[in-house]
Each structure stands twice: as structure tokens, then as C-alpha cells.
Amino acid sequence: xxxxxxxxxxxxxxxxxxxxxxxxxxxxxxxxxxxxxxxxxxxxxxxxxxxxxxxxxxxxxxxxxxxxxxxxxxxxxxxxxxxxxxxxxxxxxxxxxxxxxxxxxxxxxxxxxxxxxxxxxxxxxxxxxxxxxxxxxxxxxxxxxxxxxxxxxxxxxxxxxxxxxxxxxxxxxxxxxxxxxxxxxxxxxxxxxxxxxxxxxxxxxxxxxxxxxxxxxxxxxxxxxxxxxxxxxxxxxxxxxxxxxxxxxxxxxxxxxxxxxxxxxxxxxxxxxxxxxxxxxxxxxxxxxxxxxxxxxxxxxxxxxxxx
Amino acid sequence: xxxxxxxxxxxxxxxxxxxxxxxxxxxxxxxxxxxxxxxxxxxxxxxxxxxxxxxxxxxxxxxxxxxxxxxxxxxxxxxxxxxxxxxxxxxxxxxxxxxxxxxxxxxxxxxxxxxxxxxxxxxxxxxxxxxxxxxxxxxxxxxxxxxxxxxxxxxxxxxxxxxxxxxxxxxxxxxxxxxxxxxxxxxxxxxxxxxxxxxxxxxxxxxxxxxxxxxxxxxxxxxxxxxxxxxxxxxxxxxxxxxxxxxxxxxxxxxxxxxxxxxxxxxxxxxxxxxxxxxxxxxxxxxxxxxxxxxxxxxxxxxxxxxxxxxxxxxxxxxxxxxxxxxxxxxxxxxxxxxxxxxxxxxxxxxx
Numbered sequence: 001x002x003x004x005x006x007x008x009x010x011x012x013x014x015x016x017x018x019x020x021x022x023x024x025x026x027x028x029x030x031x032x033x034x035x036x037x038x039x040x041x042x043x044x045x046x047x048x049x050x051x052x053x054x055x056x057x058x059x060x061x062x063x064x065x066x067x068x069x070x071x072x073x074x075x076x077x078x079x080x081x082x083x084x085x086x087x088x089x090x091x092x093x094x095x096x097x098x099x100x101x102x103x104x105x106x107x108x109x110x111x112x113x114x115x116x117x118x119x120x121x122x123x124x125x126x127x128x129x130x131x132x133x134x135x136x137x138x139x140x141x142x143x144x145x146x147x148x149x150x151x152x153x154x155x156x157x158x159x160x161x162x163x164x165x166x167x168x169x170x171x172x173x174x175x176x177x178x179x180x181x182x183x184x185x186x187x188x189x190x191x192x193x194x195x196x197x198x199x200x201x202x203x204x205x206x207x208x209x210x211x212x213x214x215x216x217x218x219x220x221x222x223x224x225x226x227x228x229x230x231x232x233x234x235x236x237x238x239x240x241x242x243x244x245x246x247x248x249x250x251x252x253x254x255x256x257x258x259x260x261x262x263x264x265x266x267x268x269x270x271x272x273x274x275x276x277x278x279x280x281x282x283x284x285x286x287x288x289x290x291x292x293x294x295x296x297x298x299x300x301x302x303x304x305x306x307x308x
Numbered sequence: 309x310x311x312x313x314x315x316x317x318x319x320x321x322x323x324x325x326x327x328x329x330x331x332x333x334x335x336x337x338x339x340x341x342x343x344x345x346x347x348x349x350x351x352x353x354x355x356x357x358x359x360x361x362x363x364x365x366x367x368x369x370x371x372x373x374x375x376x377x378x379x380x381x382x383x384x385x386x387x388x389x390x391x392x393x394x395x396x397x398x399x400x401x402x403x404x405x406x407x408x409x410x411x412x413x414x415x416x417x418x419x420x421x422x423x424x425x426x427x428x429x430x431x432x433x434x435x436x437x438x439x440x441x442x443x444x445x446x447x448x449x450x451x452x453x454x455x456x457x458x459x460x461x462x463x464x465x466x467x468x469x470x471x472x473x474x475x476x477x478x479x480x481x482x483x484x485x486x487x488x489x490x491x492x493x494x495x496x497x498x499x500x501x502x503x504x505x506x507x508x509x510x511x512x513x514x515x516x517x518x519x520x521x522x523x524x525x526x527x528x529x530x531x532x533x534x535x536x537x538x539x540x541x542x543x544x545x546x547x548x549x550x551x552x553x554x555x556x557x558x559x560x561x562x563x564x565x566x567x568x569x570x571x572x573x574x575x576x577x578x579x580x581x582x583x584x585x586x587x588x589x590x591x592x593x594x595x596x597x598x599x600x601x602x603x604x605x606x607x608x609x610x611x612x613x614x615x616x617x618x619x620x621x622x623x624x625x626x627x628x629x630x631x632x633x634x635x636x637x638x639x640x641x642x643x644x645x646x647x648x649x650x651x652x653x654x655x656x657x658x659x660x
Contacts, residue, residue, distance in 0.1 A: 141542050160586030204428040211384050212424075213495065227434050254354055270500040 001306075008295070012288050017070075019284045024066050034082050034271040056082065059222075078281075079274040081267075087278040090263060091295045094279075097169040101252070102244035104175055105183035112238060113187045117194020117233070122221070124199055136188035148254040149222065150171070153180065162246035165256035178255040182248045184199075186240050193236055197229040204228070231301050238294030242287040283287045329401040330357040331535045332381070332420075332503055337395035339376050339559075341386060348606040350376040352559040353395075355633070358503065358535040363526075365538045365550035365567070367582070369603050373559035378505045380538075382422050383412045386453045399503075410589060418448045421496035423525075425508040427488035431480040437464075437491050438476035444498035462492040467524060486517035490524065497528055503535040522549055543586055547571060554648055555579050558614035559603050561633060562650045575636045575649035575658040579620050613652070625652050 035052050036044050053059045056070055072079055077089035120129040139147070155177060156164030166174045201207065202225065210224040245260075252261040258280060267275035299305045327537045339351035358364045366374045368572040381397055383404065397404045399420065402411060403538055424430035432440060451459065457476060464472035467490040469483075489509060496504050504638030506525065509601065510518040529536050540546060540598045545551060546567065553570050555563040563576040575579045581599040587617055601618040604610055610617055616626040629652070638648040639659050651657060 145624070205424065205426060206432040207425060208384055209430045209495075211383055212416055212422045212446060213447070214413050214415070215443065216413065219443075224432055224435075228432070258522070276532065303436075304433060304481050 002027070004290070005142065008292050012292075015288060016281075016284060021066060021071070022283050023063055023141065023277050023280045024069065024273075025062065025277050027268075027271070028062060028065070030271055038082060043055055056080070056150060061184075069274075073281070078278040081272050081275045082270075083272075087274050090275055091260075091279060091282065094258065094263040095282075096262045097257060098245065098252075098261070099174055100170065101175050101179055101182065101248070101259055102241065105186075106237070106241055108117055108179060108183040109186045109190055109240070112183075112235065114194050114218035114230070114233065116187075116191040118221075118229075119200055120191065120228075121195040121198025121202065121229075124195075129195075132191060136191050139184050139188040144181065144185060144248075145250050147184055148178075151177060151181055152179050152254055160188025165254075169258040175257065178248075178257055181254075182244065182251045185245075190233060190236065190240075194229060194233050198225065199231055201225055201228045221281065227301075231298070234301060235294055235298055238297060242290035245286045245290070246283045331362075331400065332537075333357040333396075333398040334377065335380065335396040335398065336398065337377060337380060338393050339380050339385065339395075340391050340393060341352060342391060343607075346607045348525055348611065349609060350390075350559055350606055350610070351380065354556070354561055356554050356561065356564070358537055360502065360529070361533040362537050363538060363551045364539060365546040365553045366552055367540060367543070367546060368556035369541060370499040371603050371606065372556040374556050375507055376559075377556075378422070378537065380541055381505060382416060384416075384421065384422075405518060406495075413621050414448075417444060417500040417501070419499040420502050421499070421506065421594050422502045423489075423496045423506040423509045426512045426643070427492045427527070428512075430492060431488065436479055438478075441491070441495055441498060443496060446501055448475055450499055459498075464491070466497070466528075467491070467494040471493075486521060489513060489517075490520050491523060493521070493527070493528070497532070497586050500532050501534065503528070503536045503537070505539070508541070509537045509538075509614075510542070511540075512643070518545065543571075543582060554650065555582070556610045558609050559606065559651050560614065560650065561616065561648075563634070564646065564648045565636075566606070569644070569647060573658050575647065575654045575655075576651045577621050577657055578615050580657065613650070621653055622654070623652070630645055 035049055037054075038052070057065050059070070069079060076088075078091070081090060082088055085114075095231065120132045123129050126149055152164050155161045158166050162177050163174070166178060168174055205222065206228075207224060210220045215224075228242075249261040249265050251257070252259045253265060256262075260283070264276065266272075267279070334354055334356050337351055337354045338349070341350055344370050350371075354373070356364060356366070360540045365376070368374045376385070376390075380390075380392060381404075385392075395405070398424040399415065407415075413540075420590075431437070438457055438460045442451075442453070442462035442484050445451040445456040445459045446453065448570060461472045461476050464476060469475060469487055469490055475483075480491070483491065489512075493509070495504065509525065510521050514522060520632050522545055525536070526535075536549075538546070538550060539594070550567045552564065554561045554564050555570075555576065557578050563570070563574065563579050565575070570579065571583065571611075574583055578599070584597040585599060587596055597620055604614055604617070612625070612627040612629055613619070613622075613631050616622040619626065631652045633648045633650040634654070635655055636658060638644060649657070
């Protein structure tokens with residue numbers, strides 16, 4: 001186990017360097033000059049431009065810039081955005097919002113998805129099962145922005161149950177509807193996945209044994225069925241949490257949630273190189289760690305899997 | 309002169325052991341499965357009984373209804389599609405089919421336990437064997453987790469799993485096939501049930517391990533004075549441990565006999581066919597006998613005797629009249645206790 005974790009952590013280094021380099025190169029090869037853009041429609045003073053370029057290190061070769069950035073990172077310095085604010089500052093504004101949103105939709109996904117999956121799995125072929133099946137198919141086949149705008153229009157404008165956009169991004173109550181929209185797709189997947197594994201495990205020999213042992217139905221389902229059925233679901237949920245943490249550009253955009261997705265989108269629009277690279281770097285790390293946790297969790301849940 | 313106190317060797321009589329009523333009695337049991345293609349009649353009027361300390365072997369091909377009967381006794385049939393339209397299953401004189409689900413659950417595992425064929429798939433892969441064994445005590449006797457674990461270790465010792473204390477936290481896949489089957493046996497024995505149903509307990513094991521497992525099972529059965537229903541298609545296994553045999557074909561019992569008798573003088577052509585298809589050393593080089601044809605489709609069982617299309621002795625009467633399970637007698641009419649046959653021509657089969 002220890003060796004496995006060590007190996008996985010070591011593997012993260014090349015992945016980390018590779019992804020950041022790639023993002024760095026892509027962002028800085030975008031058309032348009034971010035420094036000139038700072039002047040807006042005014043004519044840029046060449047001396048000032050040169051000074052700013054030097055200040056942000058943009059006059060150095062790209063690889064040197066990357067190297068400076070990496071060394072800065074290891075000192076905990078994410079650099080400065082072109083507006084003068086430290087990138088770390090920007091992120092400490094955006095991440096708490098996204099973490100709230102992500103955890104909220106994760107909770108919805110887990111609770112609703114797993115219970116619906118269990119229900120439909122146990123009632124296979126019955127009316128509930130058919131209804132939920134149709135519903136999940138609908139959700140899966142509709143793009144998220146359609147669901148987002150529809151919810152915003154019906155709940156926010158027609159029925160006025162919520163404000164159309166989120167006023168306070170740190171308010172969990174206001175984040176609930178965006179979280180629902182964000183969770184919808186994964187919720188459908190979790191439901192289907194849970195249903196499939198439940199149906200499969202219901203037929204398993206060990207379930208028959210559990211009944212033959214005279215265990216109460218609650219225990220047969222709650223311990224013997226659940227414990228086996230949740231293994232693939234947990235794997236999916238783990239990677240999904242990584243995705244949710246990456247922020248939801250579309251959902252955050254629709255509901256004006258000031259989270260990572262929104263910040264990232266704005267930064268790309270304004271060619272804010274340091275901000276984009278900084279955020280993506282953190283996201284890469286989050287994703288790497290969450291997939292490692294999933295792998296470890298997998299071994300905990302299924303004793304047949306042992307890492308050496 | 310020498311008075312040997314033998315009481316220590318005689319198993320203590322079980323409480324509520326009523327004289328006269330057998331431990332388990334199956335009466336005219338019918339089981340059918342309603343499928344899309346029609347009604348499959350898996351069990352068609354089975355009668356058998358087991359006493360405490362007695363071993364009944366139920367013999368038959370796949371699909372003969374032997375496992376389905378056992379599942380009906382355990383109450384683990386999938387219903388639907390399964391259905392029991394007729395019959396009684398009396399446990400200590402009480403019809404289990406009339407009991408509530410909760411009453412039946414309490415009997416399962418504590419009074420009647422079952423050992424399954426494939427221990428690897430029948431044990432939960434993600435729970436430790438200690439947990440699965442301990443569960444019996446926790447659920448039926450309300451023991452704490454800690455006490456249940458101690459009991460689990462005792463059980464593993466009892467079925468002679470080496471280093472039980474160290475292995476109690478291991479998972480099923482970490483054990484060998486024979487050891488896994490011992491765990492299944494331990495689980496069935498946990499609460500010292502009155503009756504154990506073993507559904508082909510040794511089929512998935514290799515021959516040397518088979519013998520060990522059967523010996524262990526027989527020994528524990530003697531020790532606890534349990535009734536045992538041994539479901540198998542292995543005639544070799546039966547000869548060693550069974551007291552009486554019931555041969556099943558197409559959901560019916562076609563012959564019953566005490567174990568030695570059946571091997572010596574079968575009274576049904578199907579039993580004869582089964583015995584003849586055992587490979588024998590003294591007939592090396594000769595072609596092995598096989599019963600022609602296939603077991604019948606349970607959706608459309610042949611009229612008359614179900615065995616008639618495959619029977620070498622079939623006559624017209626076999627195709628029209630279903631033979632009843634009748635007592636078999638000696639040539640001179642002397643009774644042969646426990647022997648019955650469902651063949652129109654049992655006389656010719658046994659005596660000639």
C-alpha cells in the first residue's frame with residue numbers, strides 16, 4: 001500500500017509539469033496582447049508597455065518565463081494578475097464558492113442518486129423503475145445549459161421562487177438551485193449505475209446465502225447488497241467530485257456564481273495568463289489527488305483489490 | 309460384569325423431539341415457475357422425510373428438481389416467478405408454508421441451515437469470513453460484535469481451519485476451495501441447527517478435498533445429532549454417508565431405498581442407468597454406459613412416466629399411465645422396508 005501511494009505520488013510530478021507547461025504554452029500563444037488590452041481604446045505609451053512587459057517578465061523567452069513561474073510556484077507564489085492583484089488572492093475568493101457549490105451538488109447526487117438507484121434496482125420493471133428510467137434519459141440527453149436556462153426562467157422569472165441569479169455567492173441557500181442543475185447529469189448517471197449494480201448483485205449467490213442465514217431483510221439489503229453495489233458507484237463519485245471542484249463554467253455563468261468557473265472564463269477572455277495557469281494548476285492537483293483517493297478507497301471497499 | 313458407561317457417546321436427545329413425527333416431512337410438494345414460455349413444473353409431488361441424526365441423500369440429474377425442493381424447504385425460492393401451488397413442508401409437525409415470513413426467517417439459519425455448492429460465490433466477497441460467521445450470532449442471538457468474533461474463531465477451529473485466530477479477518481478469496489467450503493459448513497453449523505441441507509457441497513472441490521469435507525460433515529452431523537439432506541449427483545459420495553436415498557427425475561421421486569439396497573438391486577430403470585454409468589476399473593476398455601437422450605423439458609414433461617422416452621424397458625402403458633411410488637417387495641411378497649419405486653415394471657427391474 002505504502003509503495004503504491006509513493007509510486008502514484010511520484011507519477012504526479014511528470015503529469016503536473018506536463019499539464020502546467022501545456023496550459024502555459026497555450027495561454028501565452030493566444031492571439032492578442034494582454035498588456036495593450038489594459039489600455040483599452042486609449043493609445044498605448046510604448047515606454048509604459050515596455051515597463052509593464054518587463055514587470056510581468058513577458059519580454060523573456062517563453063521557457064524562461066515558465067521556469068520562473070514554476071520556481072515561484074514552489075515558493076507558494078502564484079504570480080500577479082495583470083490587474084495587479086495577486087492570483088492567490090483571486091483564487092481565495094473563488095474557491096470557497098466553488099467548494100460550497102461542489103459539495104452541495106455532490107451531496108444531492110449521492111443522497112438522491114443512490115437512493116433512487118436502490119429503489120429502482122429493487123423495483124426492477126415496476127412503474128417507479130420505468131418512470132425514473134425515462135427521467136434519467138431525459139436529463140442525460142438535454143445539455144446542461146438548457147436545463148440551466150429553463151430552471152432559471154421557470155423558477156426565477158415565471159414563478160419567482162428564486163432570484164434569477166445568485167446575489168451572494170457564499171450563501172448556501174441561494175446556491176441550492178445552481179447545485180441542483182450542476183448535479184442533474186451526474187445524478188442521472190449515479191442512479192443508472194446504482195440500479196445496474198443492485199440488479200446484478202440481487203442475483204448473486206451470496207445474496208441467497210444471506211437470506212438462507214435468516215438475516216432480516218433490512219440487513220440483507222443494507223449490508224450485503226449495499227456493500228457490494230456501492231463499489232463502482234464510489235469510483236464514479238470520486239472522479240465526479242474532482243470534476244465538480246473544477247467549477248462549472250456554464251452553470252456558474254448562467255446563475256452568476258462567482259466561483260472558479262466564472263473566474264476562469266473571465267480570465268481566458270481577457271488573456272489573463274497568470275490567473276488561468278494558476279487556477280488550472282490547482283485544478284490539476286485537485287483532480288490528481290481525488291483520483292488517487294478513489295483508487296485507495298476502491299481497495300478499502302473491495303478487499304480483492306490489493307496494491308503492491 | 310463389565311459395565312461400560314456408554315451414555316457419553318450417545319448424543320443427547322434434543323428438546324421437543326416428539327416421537328413419531330419426523331424432524332422434517334415434505335408432503336406432496338409442487339413447485340412451478342411461471343416464465344414467459346409457459347409454466348415449468350420443477351417439482352411435481354415430492355414426499356420425503358428426515359429424522360434427527362439421519363442422512364437422506366437426494367440423487368438426480370441437473371433439473372430434476374432436487375435443488376428446488378431444498379430451496380422451497382429453506383424458503384429461499386424466488387417468488388415470483390416461483391410458486392408453490394400445493395403441498396406441505398412440516399418441520400417438527402408444523403407446516404412452514406403457513407408460517408409468517410418473520411417466523412420462517414427465525415427458523416432459517418438457526419433451526420434449518422443450508423450449505424451451498426460454490427463457496428466462493430456463495431460467500432460475500434467484501435466481508436471478512438469472521439464477520440459473516442459472527443453475523444449468525446449477532447442476528448439470531450443478539451451477541452455483541454466482540455463476542456461474535458470469539459464465537460467465529462471457535463467455529464473455524466471446529467471445522468479445522470488452521471490458524472483460525474489469525475485468519476478470522478481474512479476474506480473468502482484468500483482461502484483455498486476446501487477451506488472455503490469448511491467456512492460454509494461452519495456457517496451452517498453456527499447455531500447448531502436441527503437440520504442441514506447440503507446442496508452439492510463437494511461438487512466444486514477436487515477429489516481428495518471432497519473426502520475430507522464429507523468426513524467432516526458426517527462427523528459433525530453425528531456429534532450434533534442433526535438431520536442431513538444431502539443433494540448430489542455423485543453416487544460415490546452418497547454411498548459413504550447416506551442412510552437412505554431418494555432418486556429424483558423430472559420433479560418426482562422415482563425410487564427410495566436404504567443406501568446399501570439401492571446399489572445392490574435398483575428397482576427403477578433410471579437408477580439402474582445411473583449405476584451403470586459409473587466408470588468401473590474391472591470394465592476397463594469397454595465402452596461406458598450412458599442413459600440415452602436428455603432430461604425432459606420441464607415446460608412439457610412427457611405423459612405417463614416422465615422417463616419413458618429414455619427407458620430401455622418402456623412399454624405402451626408407460627406412455628399413458630403415470631406410475632405411482634409403490635412399495636417394493638421381495639419375490640415372495642416379504643416387505644422391504646423403506647423401498648419404493650415408481651415404475652410399472654419394478655418387479656422385472658429388481659428381480660429379473
